[in-house]
Amino acid sequence: xxxxxxxxxxxxxxxxxxxxxxxxxxxxxxxxxxxxxxxxxxxxxxxxxxxxxxxxxxxxxxxxxxxxxxxxxxxxxxxxxxxxxxxxxxxxxxxxxxxxxxxxxxxxxxxxxxxxxxxxxxxxxxxxxxxxxxxxxxxxxxxxxxxxxxxxxxxxxxxxxxxxxxxxxxxxxxxxxxxxxxxxxxxxxxxxxxxxxxxxxxxxxxxxxxxxxxxxxxxxxxxxxxxxxxxxxxxxxxxxxxxxxxxxxxxxxxxxxxxxxxxxxxxxxxxxxxxxxxxxxxxxxxxxxx
Amino acid sequence: xxxxxxxxxxxxxxxxxxxxxxxxxxxxxxxxxxxxxxxxxxxxxxxxxxxxxxxxxxxxxxxxxxxxxxxxxxxxxxxxxxxxxxxxxxxxxxxxxxxxxxxxxxxxxxxxxxxxxxxxxxxxxxxxxxxxxxxxxxxxxxxxxxxxxxxxxxxxxxxxxxxxxxxxxxxxxxxxxxxxxxxxxxxxxxxxxxxxxxxxxxxxxxxxxxxxxxxxxxxxxxxxxxxxxxxxxxxxxxxxxxxxxxxxxxxxxxxxxxxxxxxxxxxxxxxxxxxxxxxxxxxxxxxxxxxxxxxxxxxxxx
Amino acid sequence: xxxxxxxxxxxxxxxxxxxxxxxxxxxxxxxxxxxxxxxxxxxxxxxxxxxxxxxxxxxxxxxxxxxxxxxxxxxxxxxxxxxxxxxxxxxxxxxxxxxxxxxxxxxxxxxxxxxxxxxxxxxxxxxxxxxxxxxxxxxxxxxxxxxxxxxxxxxxxxxxxxxxxxxxxxxxxxxxxxxxxxxxxxxxxxxxxxxxxxxxxxxxxxxxxxxxxxxxxxxxxxxxxxxxxxxxxxxxxxxxxxxxxxxxxxxxxxxxxxxxxxxxxxxxxxxxxxxxxxxxxxxxxxxxxxxxxxxxxxxxxxxxxxxxxxxxxxxxxxxxxxx
Numbered sequence: 036x037x038x039x040x041x042x043x044x045x046x047x048x049x050x051x052x053x054x055x056x057x058x059x060x061x062x063x064x065x066x067x068x069x070x071x072x073x074x075x076x077x078x079x080x081x082x083x084x085x086x087x088x089x090x091x092x093x094x095x096x097x098x099x100x101x102x103x104x105x106x107x108x109x110x111x112x113x114x115x116x117x118x119x120x121x122x123x124x125x126x127x128x129x130x131x132x133x134x135x136x137x138x139x140x141x142x143x144x145x146x147x148x149x150x151x152x153x154x155x156x157x158x159x160x161x162x163x164x165x166x167x168x169x170x171x172x173x174x175x176x177x178x179x180x181x182x183x184x185x186x187x188x189x190x191x192x193x194x195x196x197x198x199x200x201x202x203x204x205x206x207x208x209x210x211x212x213x214x215x216x217x218x219x220x221x222x223x224x225x226x227x228x229x230x231x232x233x234x235x236x237x238x239x240x241x242x243x244x245x246x247x248x249x250x251x252x253x254x255x256x257x258x259x260x261x262x263x264x265x266x267x268x269x270x271x272x273x274x275x276x277x278x279x280x281x282x283x284x285x286x287x288x289x290x291x292x293x294x295x296x297x298x299x300x301x302x303x304x305x306x307x308x309x310x311x312x313x314x315x316x317x318x319x320x321x322x323x324x325x
Numbered sequence: 326x327x328x329x330x331x332x333x334x335x336x337x338x339x340x341x342x343x344x345x346x347x348x349x350x351x352x353x354x355x356x357x358x359x360x361x362x363x364x365x366x367x368x369x370x371x372x373x374x375x376x377x378x379x380x381x382x383x384x385x386x387x388x389x390x391x392x393x394x395x396x397x398x399x400x401x402x403x404x405x406x407x408x409x410x411x412x413x414x415x416x417x418x419x420x421x422x423x424x425x426x427x428x429x430x431x432x433x434x435x436x437x438x439x440x441x442x443x444x445x446x447x448x449x450x451x452x453x454x455x456x457x458x459x460x461x462x463x464x465x466x467x468x469x470x471x472x473x474x475x476x477x478x479x480x481x482x483x484x485x486x487x488x489x490x491x492x493x494x495x496x497x498x499x500x501x502x503x504x505x506x507x508x509x510x511x512x513x514x515x516x517x518x519x520x521x522x523x524x525x526x527x528x529x530x531x532x533x534x535x536x537x538x539x540x541x542x543x544x545x546x547x548x549x550x551x552x553x554x555x556x557x558x559x560x561x562x563x564x565x566x567x568x569x570x571x572x573x574x575x576x577x578x579x580x581x582x583x584x585x586x587x588x589x590x591x592x593x594x595x596x597x598x599x600x601x602x603x604x605x606x607x608x609x610x611x612x613x614x615x616x617x618x619x620x621x622x623x624x625x626x627x
Numbered sequence: 628x629x630x631x632x633x634x635x636x637x638x639x640x641x642x643x644x645x646x647x648x649x650x651x652x653x654x655x656x657x658x659x660x661x662x663x664x665x666x667x668x669x670x671x672x673x674x675x676x677x678x679x680x681x682x683x684x685x686x687x688x689x690x691x692x693x694x695x696x697x698x699x700x701x702x703x704x705x706x707x708x709x710x711x712x713x714x715x716x717x718x719x720x721x722x723x724x725x726x727x728x729x730x731x732x733x734x735x736x737x738x739x740x741x742x743x744x745x746x747x748x749x750x751x752x753x754x755x756x757x758x759x760x761x762x763x764x765x766x767x768x769x770x771x772x773x774x775x776x777x778x779x780x781x782x783x784x785x786x787x788x789x790x791x792x793x794x795x796x797x798x799x800x801x802x803x804x805x806x807x808x809x810x811x812x813x814x815x816x817x818x819x820x821x822x823x824x825x826x827x828x829x830x831x832x833x834x835x836x837x838x839x840x841x842x843x844x845x846x847x848x849x850x851x852x853x854x855x856x857x858x859x860x861x862x863x864x865x866x867x868x869x870x871x872x873x874x875x876x877x878x879x880x881x882x883x884x885x886x887x888x889x890x891x892x893x894x895x896x897x898x899x900x901x902x903x904x905x906x907x908x909x910x911x912x913x914x915x916x917x918x919x920x921x922x923x924x925x926x927x928x929x930x931x932x933x934x935x936x937x938x939x940x941x942x943x944x945x946x947x948x949x950x
Contacts (some may be wrong), residue, residue: 109555119836124834126738149355150348157835159835163831165832166947169851179846180350180837181347181348182352182355184347191340195336195337211616234337234341331676355842359839361839363841366729366731367736369725369726370733370737372725373726376752376845377755430664435655442656451664454664455663456930457937458930460933461925462868465869465921468915469670469673493782501710523652524652552757552759554756579756581874582758601762605759608754611753612754617745
């Protein structure tokens, strides 16, 4: 069903020009309600006195990809990084509200951030393989950090993770080579493999394709679809079509007048893009600002 | 998902359990190791700061008692004779450093300008030479000063200035080149587009923009020159009396400190402390001052 | 038919003072550069020429001779070479870990606001003139070493055989410690600079995998900064090798190979500075020769250091040590 709408945007992957609200290959039905893996309630992040994002509450469900979408400056990345306590390193940062992983209070005083990060992994915007390490060492770096020493386990996890990242076949004969010998897209998949090897329950992805060319982007988007069953994914993207292609649910954030991002709407992707409840969401998905 | 999963042996879940087990059991060890290692790093920082504090405190404690009017106005007297001072050494240091600076700064800055503007083989060789020169042992520079000047003209303040200038020169060249290179190309190009000559561009655009870096570099070079002892020991010979003429043997603060320090006479050692305090104060003021100046000028530019 | 000619503008005089025409400007710079080059060449030639008589009279073996006794015509540089190496070894053994640890703290552990202050304090160590360190070492530290530090170290480390002999204060150990203080700022400043430029993405990537801060440092940051740190270390070594006055004031100046950390020793610079004034003839030539040997060592080490640091693409602003 094609509706040649008046707003058009060139989607870098499919090179399709057309209205956004219709072109979707996914079914229009909402995703089934899986188990809740992470919950966010009234989460806010502030730096010094300045609030960056506030009033965020939603649930992340198992086996799904949840996308954080919105224009730049709306606090998507800030929110994402709060989920694995990356803001701990920033002295001026304060995170309020509740984030739970299963029944673990992420910001509880008993919770160890290092242990948390073995359960909630992260992939960054620009591929960041460790330059002094080989491909194999990169893949198992997370395991080694967490005290895993048995070679058998390391090998098994490396192969599984690299295979899941669609990289195993191309690198299995050169595992000792340096990570920098890979192309940009391959490097990012190596980083994904590295994160996967630790077998986290949740994988956070911060605009993982924005530094990549269209073909590499497409492969990673496919990967997200394949990985969903293995790890729950939360992905930040500024590309609406990408959100439509890969995610089951979306959280739409927008910067308010106080320059702080807030959650406007959360819901199944298909619904958010076709019949959003909030007019601002409608404006965004129709490309009226971005 | 088409794989048939026997939930009891899902390898992923198994691995997850294994990883979490390893993570949990190693956590204490890892955290403790991290704390200890970082604690040692902090300790080392403390160790690094202690000597500076200790030196400054001791030098002040032992040097201040030597500071009186005579100290600053009278020349040195032999052991046992009261009322002496280090005026002759102050004059010597001042004259030598001034001469060295007056020669090294223009020469060094022009060289720095040359290096900043060209990248040919000649420039690369010179740059490498200047770099290597900063690492030449100062005693060897003193030997050079002896060979070049003292052999032919006798011990003198000029020989000392020659040696000290030789040490200051590469420092100024490198600082100058760095500062001049820091001038954005766009400024240069804009001036050229307006038809200005290169000399004018240098005088009106490059030098003023690079001035903060240049001043800092020069002040630091002077601070370094003030502290040089070994080259002076071989070239100026020392002088008990006040001497303004640089063509004659002169006294200087560093050499005075050096020779008095090993004397068995307490009053001479006292004078050495006083001179050390004076020298250290001037050098530290220059060093700190140049940093503050650089920071201030940086802010002004914004 | 008249052709319309637009007048070709002459090089206009700048308002204000006259400026050199471009050729003159470039010529001036070239002359200065040549002068500098000539100075460097003059230096090399002079030092080498003056050292030659020593080698023609004494051959080459004297560099490794064990006895320095001019009154009996014996010249041997070995005690001084060894002394130089021993003092330097003590200094760098201390400076490497402590300097690196300090650099790590400054680069990653201290709050950003006080970092400049603390960094400056460490760097100011380099500004203090060498002769002041010598005075302080000789009069303040030597008695402390003789009365407290040496007995203490002897009691716990005497089994190593490095602490034989009487507690003397002015010794190889003291010289090594003073040298350590003097080269510390070099080690710290350059290491800190190379640590800071490790991309934050590497650090974050490691943290996101569940690494502790030390694990991040050890497995990611330090390996990446490895070459630059080595360069810092080599540069600090070069400084130690060339240091003259402070060492001469505290090392005791005994022309024999030191077998204990507590014994007096001598270095090539201290040899030269102590004997230059009164020596003549062969002895003077030998001193020139010693100066050449020192120069060669210094240039080799410093060049290696600069090459290492520059291969990281990092410009060291140069923490200069006053001698």
